[in-house]
Amino acid sequence: MKILELKNVSKIYGNLKALADINLSVNAGDWLSIMGPSGSGKTTMINIIGCMDTPSTGSVILDGTDISRENSVNLTRIRRDKIGLIFQQFHLISYLTAVENVMVAQYYHSMPDEEEAMEALAKVGLADRARHLPAQLSGGEQQRVCIARALINSPQILLGDEPTGNLDEENESIVVDIFRRLHDEGVTIIIVTHDPEVGDVAQRKIILEHGRVVDDIDQSATFGEALKLKGKS
């Protein structure tokens, strides 16, 4: 079942075409990585998929709804209900504890539930660090809090913008392992990355250059193997 479909999507900033006539379909439960050099349009694409931006032309169908012409209020509602966001810089609120950072996402979605937030943290292995402030956590731990926050409202798509970009190899493996478990649970994962190792562990990889999809690689055959290799490293 298609959860996301981009049809002839372009994004133009003045004279710059950040995305040019992109066509892409993602099925529910897929793990997709988007790779490409800087300025290739990766972040623009993830902003559009994440309802934080709209395309200049074309349409984006998210779970059966065309989000390309929605106003900002509706985009906020759709993002809140269907998207979980993970950032390279984690973006945790510095004065809130780990569990409170997770509860913020609950608060703006429906209602904060500390027990549920604790379960989300336990799922990423941080139950014992729940009362710590971000400054008291390592980079890997902060990224795991960010993942817990992204997952707390059971989104249909988990969007990661360079989620391992600020992590060392050990923490990168931990985060990738979490993605693997989420994938096993049926969560749709779309990740923008520069890291070939992280890109290779996805089921499917698309390569962007100058705002165009230049390659769309099905990695289903090597999917399990790459994960094992990543796990060993």
Added chain:
Amino acid sequence: MFWRMIIKTLIRQKSKMLMIAFTVVLGVSLSTAMMNVMLGVGDKVNRELKVYGANITVRHKDAALMSDLYGLEGQGVNDKFLYEDDVLKLKSIFWGFNILDFSPMLEGKALMNGVDVGIIGTWPEKHVVLPTGEELNTGLKALRTWWEVSGEWLGESDDKSVMIGHILASQNKINVGSKITLNSETFTVKGIFNDGGNFDNKILMTLPTAQKLLNLPGKISSIEVSALTTPDNDLARKAAQDPRSLSPDEYETWYCTAYVSAICHQIQEVIRDGVAKPVRQVAESEGTILNKTTLLMVLITILSSIGSALAISNLITASVIERSQELGLLKALGAYNWQIVLLVLAEVMITGLAGGIIGYFMGIGFAQIIGQTVFGSYIEIARMVILIVAVILFFVTLIGSIPAIRYLTALRPTEVLHGK
């Protein structure tokens, strides 16, 4: 979660919030002080101006007519007098409580060394008991606080003594303790006064003495009254022309307000044949000073409010820009613009409220300092100032927050989260 975020933000941003609170404290304290002084200054200015004498004179209607038509005053202009018995009725009018001091005057002439000299009989100092049982001290001494007196003031029952104006005294080489003869009666000069006006060539004595000397028992020429009044407005001016021109509602408003014309009208209702008129210079000075003082206070309040709004605006905008990543994140997590605005406004309003409470009490302190320094008495605290200050504080904080709110609503999560 909402309050948890607010409390933690307030703690984390305590230096900025303290600056905002400090700005509010300054603005609110100034506004509170100015408004309390503004509302309390009417009575204070009136009391200050009371030292310049009476602001209402009551005369017989015929004497008033001669004065109005021909500018003629004093003995010999007419033979109509008011009654001493009516004087205490002044305190029985609706605005009786606003009548601070009063003194009956009987003017006439007597022979001194074969020459006619002006004499004035009055209550130099008088302790009176009203029909209500209320006791008060009044008399000319309270109405002529600026007089420079050599010797002593006359007492209530100094029937064998007089005071003499300094011009008349120097012309006749009279000193304190000298004996003078008026219509063949001998008096001791108890004091020589300097009025700076037309009293300086007259002789002052107690009212019974003058009545006896002039053979006018129980009669008086005029009454000088010092009353606390409200500055005139259009209604008061219209009423002063003719109270009958007022509608019933206007009449009620006018009658129940301490306009000088309303007090004069009420005095005329109790003093037989009396016509009460404001002493124009004093009444106008009161009105002018009060209006200008009020305008000054209002201007200071407005300027301090604008200053506070600008300072708050800068501080909040700086705070919001500093937190743009955090606020952008909240938007990315699904917060609507109004939820973010509500969060920031709640933080600012709580800070403003804390500053406002401190500022209010400081303002009361400032008002008392002003009251003590300028008027030598405390300024009465007007409760309505709390409401006015609260409204000003709300709008100043809200207006000060507008640039920050505009910045917040225009903030795009992609710009702050991806550094684009």
